[in-house]
Amino acid sequence: MSISVKTFDSAAEAARALIGDRTARFMGGGTLIMRDINEGEQSFSTILLAKDQALKQIHARGEQIVIGAGVTMAEILSSRELDFLHPAARSVGGPAIRNMATVGGNLFAAHPYGDLATALLTVDASLVLAGGEQGMPLADLLREREREPRPVVMSLTVTRPQQRAFRFKKVSRVKPKGVSLMTIAANLPQQAGRISGARIAYGSMGAAPMRVPAVEQALEGKTLDETGIAQAVTVATSGVEPPTDAIASTWYRHEVAPVHLKRLLLERAS
């Protein structure tokens, strides 16, 4: 099968073409799809592109920031509004990859990728789809992202975290460009010195990035110190079934997750 490429003016048209064609893939930056093509992946033979400028926009409305799905990691890194996402964007690949890899692509990047998506889970990301649907929580998409036909994401809306509330850690064996053994994002808003509305997400600890409700609940109303986080560390992998892959085994991920979580929680906010 030769590969055909179809280019559309709007993402909505591309999304319609995607629905009718199982052999088509919508391509963002191409860091994953072009690799598949180079390796002769047989599951698709058509690439859909969209020249839609809306995909490339970043704009803030108060505490809400809308990020186009075609925004690259490099563009996040050059955006002042998205400064809290810089550590996550910087953890993706090297400079060449960051110049190509998009926000939208990261949402569909299979394990062990998806570091940015892990971060986005903690800032209440909701999606606008190319078909017009709005407000779909990112977690819902991640849970069912393998299901065909895959939606085309237009943009995400995130809520800027409180000052110094956001933390991010990507644990990898090779530095600085290794894939993730475990990625942790934490949004820890505080009221009067106590955590209120904690959001914790893990990457590379399951089929897709996920929130960790057990840890979030254990942190509620607690202080960010050794005693305050003790319960959260105990339940670090509660409800989590980490995979075994070339980087680490299930056992190993279970063992180290509490350690990395504890370090992140006790890290002094910079």
Added chain:
Amino acid sequence: MSVEFRKDLFADERDDNLNEIGKPTRRQDILGHVTGRSPFYDDHLFEGLLHVRCVRSPHHHARIRSIDTSEAERMPGVVKVIRASDVPNNFNTLLSLLNFGRDDEPLISDKKVAYIGEPVLAIVADTDRQARDAVAAVRVDYQVLPHVLDVEDALKPDAPVVNETYPNNTFDYHDKYDHQKLRFGDVETAFSQADKIIEGRYQMSPIEQAPIETNGAIAAPETNDRFVCYTSTQALFFSLGTTAKLLNVSSNRLHFIGGTVGGGFGGKVDSLVEPMAILACMLTGKPCRFVWDRPEEMQVGAPRGAERWYLKDGVMNDGRIIARKFTGYFDAGAYTRLSSYAIIKGTAHLPGPYTIPNVSSDVFCVYTNRTPATAMRGFGVTGVDFAIESQMDRVAQAVGMHPVELRIVNAYRDGDMKAHRREAKNCALIECAQVAAEKASWPIRDEFKRMSSLHGGGGERARIPYTVTDENGRIGERRSGGVAPRPTTVLPPATPAPPPPAVAPTPTAQPDYAHPAAAPPYTPLSPAPLGPPPATPQPSPPLTKEPAEPPARQANRPGYSRFASNSGFRRR
């Protein structure tokens, strides 16, 4: 980083006018690399270049019932399907160029596959994509066989036979044993005299060389019925010789052009891509390119093999190791490639850089249903070094000694006899250890600071001890007798060997390990041993006579040459 030279240590031993070390040297190829002008094999593209891809086994171990290429052959761009029967001489072993080992591996396997990724068929097409699509359309009917992935499991009598050439799942050493032996002195007697016995099990996983440029070759027809081949090989004439054999052509019809190797580290000596590219070129008359993609490089490209080692040391309370016994298992994967040789090399390295008067080693080259292993930077030595040095730390802990002092007390000194019967020369471990301890601010005691590689060696330490030999592990014995190797148990009494040559030290020269001098070198007391009597029968145990010569063997094949652990490459 500044370099500090300690030329004073060996000033009278060698000319230390170093021309390169410590001086800035520009790599000869760096200008081409940083300016993007280094020529790689893949830069030699031809008009009408065809592309080769392999159908590969998805199973560890399977018999091939049938291969259906009908759909693939009809696909657009497909020029040629290459089957096992198209390979003129489809059976080879890499070291056959040195007459070491028997042919055991096809270039294309259509009867049986013994590892995931083994090539079953190749397809030549106009584009890489078309070749890949056609590969995906080939239907292979496999009868999955039981597989074995662990070296010790592979030695069990009921283990599946991985490689028909070696039905015992072990390489045949010296046409006689299922393992490579090293015998020096009498470890069992020394164990009985030791203050402590320390045992360890060590294991190393395979390591992929991971070159940036994957293995590949481009072949094209040349004038005068020759073929030109641009290749990534690390070993140009090795690849040329291997190709000539597999394709049954005279080597002067092959024009190999190397150039820049885009990273090799041992992963580009197996010569699998060149024969395939040239064969495709022969069969189509067109230029052909055969390149592994990254997953192939990782899955099919031969890694440094896995190793497992059992070590048993007999140690005196003052830290002297008086006996060391090894049982090693090299995981060759499904085919020999270079693992057999790695073991020869590794055996010559035992027992590490230490003067240990009694050493015994059995090392097995084991076939399993894993990716065949091959060369990688110091292969054969690095793995067992990890085992040895980890064991040294364990010994230091057991006798309550500084790990650096333990190494100093046991280190080779000039004039000492190594276990493979070569004299130690230019030794420097003691000095290195002293400097390392000093630099690391990890102080050692004065007596250890005063020790030197130059003094205290030789003499009694240069003696070749009377050596207990045995006939254990004859080829096939293990499988038929159902005795798996037991690394930590005492060997059964040695079968008497043919009458040894007369001149040999008598058993009464057995050193006394219990009462050493205050510091090494130890001086054995004679004649009466103070320790328990040796376990071996007193009258004339099998002896070795001369250091450089192993016991005379029957020359069975004229002109047959092979490696020996103690004398290198020999012609018989």
